[in-house]
Amino acid sequence: xxxxxxxxxxxxxxxxxxxxxxxxxxxxxxxxxxxxxxxxxxxxxxxxxxxxxxxxxxxxxxxxxxxxxxxxxxxxxxxxxxxxxxxxxxxxxxxxxxxxxxxxxxxxxxxxxxxxxxxxxxxxxxxxxxxxxxxxxxxxxxxxxxxxxxxxxxxxxxxxxxxxxxxxxxxxxxxxxxxxxxxxxxxxxxxxxxxxxxxxxxxxxxxxxxxxxxxxxxxxxxxxxxxxxxxxxxxxxxx
Numbered sequence: 379x380x381x382x383x384x385x386x387x388x389x390x391x392x393x394x395x396x397x398x399x400x401x402x403x404x405x406x407x408x409x410x411x412x413x414x415x416x417x418x419x420x421x422x423x424x425x426x427x428x429x430x431x432x433x434x435x436x437x438x439x440x441x442x443x444x445x446x447x448x449x450x451x452x453x454x455x456x457x458x459x460x461x462x463x464x465x466x467x468x469x470x471x472x473x474x475x476x477x478x479x480x481x482x483x484x485x486x487x488x489x490x491x492x493x494x495x496x497x498x499x500x501x502x503x504x505x506x507x508x509x510x511x512x513x514x515x516x517x518x519x520x521x522x523x524x525x526x527x528x529x530x531x532x533x534x535x536x537x538x539x540x541x542x543x544x545x546x547x548x549x550x551x552x553x554x555x556x557x558x559x560x561x562x563x564x565x566x567x568x569x570x571x572x573x574x575x576x577x578x579x580x581x582x583x584x585x586x587x588x589x590x591x592x593x594x595x596x597x598x599x600x601x602x603x604x605x606x607x608x609x610x611x612x613x614x615x616x617x
Contacts, residue, residue, distance in 0.1 A: 379445040381410035388585040405448035413439040419497040420584040429464040479504040510609040521598045531591040
């Protein structure tokens with residue numbers, strides 16, 4: 379099991395780690411990981427891994443067996459041996475963009491209170507697909523409402539509930555296409571706003587900014603028709 383440092387502190391940029399496994403395909407498993415593995419619409423992190431005078435590029439991160447996190451090095455990289463002491467370093471600019479966009483998409487699901495059928499985060503933009511038969515009448519009003527929520531500098535925190543509590547509160551799950559993982563006994567919730575003045579609360583395993591003001595100004599892109607019932611709403615960071 380990999381210790382998930384990104385879960386403990388999403389702002390941690392460097393950390394020591396020990397190599398516990400190297401797969402036949404060259405994937406590197408550490409005892410602890412700064413790197414978020416691809417999942418839930420958020421891409422795997424990239425960065426560097428330094429050891430024994432080597433400095434190799436990590437191009438992405440994926441989920442391995444069970445709770446393992448697997449770092450994928452650039453092709454042709456020198457691979458560390460099991461037991462090697464390393465220093466892992468995030469591509470912080472990319473991670474921060476992922477966090478800003480991911481949190482903005484949670485807010486978009488507040489402004490458009492419809493079931494979500496899919497979503498994707500990238501370093502430059504994000505999108506949510508909604509169960510929305512008809513296009514919205516006023517796209518600018520959605521953008522204005524979204525930026526107003528961002529400007530309120532709302533705090534983002536996490537909480538945990540049991541699988542049974544989630545089953546008893548099915549309205550917490552907004553995403554129809556990706557169900558939160560069950561079976562571990564508890565599920566992580568991401569809250570926007572204080573418990574007393576809560577704006578949003580939903581299951582999520584991804585990384586987020588600490589406050590909505592860190593997102594900055596956003597702009598809605600195209601609203602595309604994707605099937606009879608679905609509309610794709612694209613979102614861009616302005617800076």
